[in-house]
Amino acid sequence: MPVLDVVAWVQVSGGQMLAVRSRGRDVLYLPGGKREPGEDDWSALSREVREELDLELDRASFRELGVVRAPAHDQPDFDRVRMACFTAAYRGTMTAAGEVDEYVYVGRGDRHLLAPASRAAFDLAAGHGLLA
Helix, strand or coil, X not given: CCEXXXXXXXXXXXXXXXXXXXCCCCCEECCEEECCCCCCHHHHHHHHHHHHHCCEECHHHCEEEEEEEEECCCCCCCCEEEEEEEEXXXXXXXXXXXXXXXXXXXXXXXXXXXXXXXXXXXXXXXXXXXXX
């Protein structure tokens, strides 16, 4: 099966990482998603964050944190996920929008609530000293 290639926003506040629950999903994911044809990482991620959380990412602060690979969750056409993780400052007031029903900040005790690739991103953020 092909690998699902996505981008994700790693946003940390107070030592916890932002996660979202998409409509109809049972676990938490990072904001982000698939690139549309012709989109680079910045374009895809800024579009996804705008659609999901009604925020504008700051281009000047956009940085790659790393790439994680994990089993795909609730993706019948894919068995693995490759997720490029980025950090960036933002402007606006965070609001669950589009396909996102809620957003939460998760700490170490909540890691089990995350989808596998999001758990890998959580570990990546922890490895960079971003989490409490």
